[in-house]
Structures are given as C-alpha cells and as structure tokens.
C-alpha cells in the first residue's frame with residue numbers, strides 16, 4: 001500500500017526533490033541540491049541526457065527486458081547504483097543505513113563515502129556484498145591504509161578512490177547559509193528547523209551528525225566545526241598517480257578511480273592496473289566549468305580500450321537517463337542526489353521507493369524501444 005501511494009505521490013525524481021525541499025531545513029536542502037559557483041554545471045548535467053535520443057524497433061517479438069548489469073564479473077539485478085554522499089546524516093539521519101539496506105534488498109551497489117556520518121562497520125553489516133567503499137585521499141597514508149583495511153574487513157567489495165577534490169569547493173549556498181557540522185543553532189537556523197518538524201524529530205532521535213569513519217583519527221582534544229576544517233586537517237589536497245599505484249597494490253579487489261574526465265588521467269589509470277573509472281564531474285559540485293562525462297566517454301574509450309570499465313554519474317535523474325547513459329557507452333551508472341531526495345522526502349521507506357521508481361522507469365525505457373537487455377542499448381542510439 002505504501003509503495004502504491006509513494007508511486008502516485010512521487011512518480012519521478014523531480015517530485016521527490018520537491019518533497020525533499022518541503023521536509024528539509026533550508027541549509028540541509030541547499031547542501032544536497034546545490035552546486036559550485038553559479039550552478040551552471042548542474043543545468044549542463046541535465047542537458048547532457050536530454051540530448052541523447054533513441055530509435056525504437058517495434059516489430060520484433062520480445063520478452064520483458066532483462067535489467068541486470070555489472071561492470072565486473074558480478075551481475076547486479078539492476079543497472080544502477082547509489083553514489084557516495086558525504087554528510088548524509090545532515091540530510092536525513094540514518095540515510096546511509098536506509099540506502100545500504102535497500103541496496104542489498106534490491107541487489108544493487110551502495111557506495112559509502114569516507115565522509116558519511118555512519119561508520120564503515122555499521123554500514124558494512126547492512127550492505128553485505130553489495131557495499132562499495134569510497135576513499136578520499138588522506139594526508140597520512142597509514143590512516144588511509146587502516147581505513148581501507150577496515151573496509152575490507154567490513155565486507156566492502158569494491159574500492160572507489162575519488163580524485164576530483166584537489167581544492168575545497170565554492171558552494172555559494174553553503175557559504176551564505178554558514179553551514180557547519182553540527183549546524184549552528186543561530187536564530188535563523190532555529191527558525192528553519194522549527195518549520196521542518198519531521199527532520200527535527202529524526203535528528204533529535206539520532207543526535208548530531210559526526211564523521212563516524214574518521215572520528216578515531218581526530219587529533220586528541222580537537223573537535224572539527226566545519227567540513228573545510230576537517231578537510232584541511234585530515235584530507236589530502238588531491239592525489240597523484242604514485243598514490244593511486246600504492247592504493248592499487250594495497251587493495252586486491254576491484255578498484256575504481258572516481259572523477260576522471262580527461263584522456264591523460266584515464267591513460268594513467270589504465271597503466272596502473274585500475275579496473276574502472278567512474279567518469280564524473282561530482283554532480284556539478286566542484287566547479288561549474290567541468291565537462292560532462294558523456295562528452296568524454298568516446299575519446300576515453302578509444303584511448304583505453306574495453307578492458308577498463310567506464311562508469312558514469314552526474315545529472316542522472318530518471319531510469320530513462322540511466323538507459324541513455326548505457327546507450328552512450330557506459331558500463332554502469334550511479335545516482336547521487338536522486339536517492340537522497342527519496343530518503344529526505346519519505347524517510348526510511350524512501351530508499352526502497354527510489355529503487356522501485358528507477359526500476360520501473362528503466363524497464364519502461366527499454367520496453368518502449370524494443371531493447372531486450374542493457375548491453376544492447378548502444379544499438380538503439382541515434383548517432
């Protein structure tokens with residue numbers, strides 16, 4: 001019953017975004033939805049998908065389309081996964097846990113951020129072998145190795161190393177909102193929280209969000225007030241290919257580098273024995289100037305061949321967008337904000353609704369064009 005109602009009230013990610021906007025205090029919604037600078041990058045990310053057109057075949061007889069996909073040996077039930085989102089508990093307490101559990105139920109990957117507000121161990125227990133772990137490079141390589149070892153021990157299958165944050169982002173909404181962790185209880189923020197009782201109650205029950213995975217490594221007696229402060233203290237400013245090489249040696253499972261957009265970086269990764277690239281502009285959050293992954297995918301594919309898997313995120317807002325990304329040559333697709341909007345709009349059950357909605361949309365997208373399975377999508381691309 002809940003699922004039917006959710007499908008009627010929130011039949012698209014755009015509706016979930018509206019629901020999220022209603023239920024979150026402004027500073028939390030802005031943190032989730034906002035982009036870098038003038039936010040041009042977010043608009044271009046959306047346009048990148050509407051430009052992809054598909055040509056249908058109606059006269060072949062078909063069964064229901066097969067939606068399974070996977071970049072490596074393992075096939076997941078659905079062709080999309082949940083991208084890493086830092087500070088998830090500020091958006092909705094327990095968001096990472098709800099999404100990890102929903103991912104396991106639906107058999108899709110859930111990628112936990114280094115900067116999530118839930119620990120590796122707590123989420124690993126929920127995500128089972130559907131868990132991927134996203135690493136932000138750290139200044140101290142011993143801490144970095146320790147975190148990776150914890151991820152392996154907690155059952156995470158794939159390591160995702162994010163390389164696209166060599167500097168702090170200029171998120172103007174956050175600057176104006178004066179976002180801190182936990183949020184400062186200024187009169188304006190108190191008023192915003194008072195207008196969002198569901199969020200306030202959920203927070204009351206869970207306590208203030210903390211970067212649980214990183215807490216053990218905080219210098220003694222130091223409490224970080226802002227993400228920027230934490231970043232300057234623990235996180236490295238970017239990463240070089242030698243460190244990717246060292247991480248490759250330390251992690252024996254599949255390893256993906258996230259945030260690659262150039263042919264030259266892709267070539268480095270291919271040479272170092274990385275298994276996949278998550279082509280991403282961080283959802284338009286780091287700089288509005290960054291090219292969209294779909295504009296680079298052909299060049300990168302020609303440079304590195306088919307051995308290196310090319311995953312895509314940034315701007316995916318529907319199952320049709322997922323299908324379009326595959327049609328343009330993606331080996332797997334991730335969504336960040338879409339799943340967080342679902343949890344923010346509906347709480348815990350929103351995680352399952354987000355997956356249901358995208359499943360329905362991908363199935364419809366393939367059936368409409370007569371495409372039998374995910375691997376066949378490139379044949380339906382209008383060149």
Ligand SMILES: Cc1cc2nc3c(=O)[nH]c(=O)nc-3n(C[C@H](O)[C@H](O)[C@H](O)COP(=O)(O)O)c2cc1C
Nearest residue numbers: 032083084085086113162282283314315335336337
């Ligand atoms: C609020 C928020 C926090 C994010 N935090 C991280 C993070 O901690 N690590 C990371 O690699 N990417 C992070 N990302 C980027 C996502 O993993 C993903 O690349 C991006 O959301 C994809 O774009 P989309 O939101 O348009 O789907 C974050 C994105 C958002 C929206």
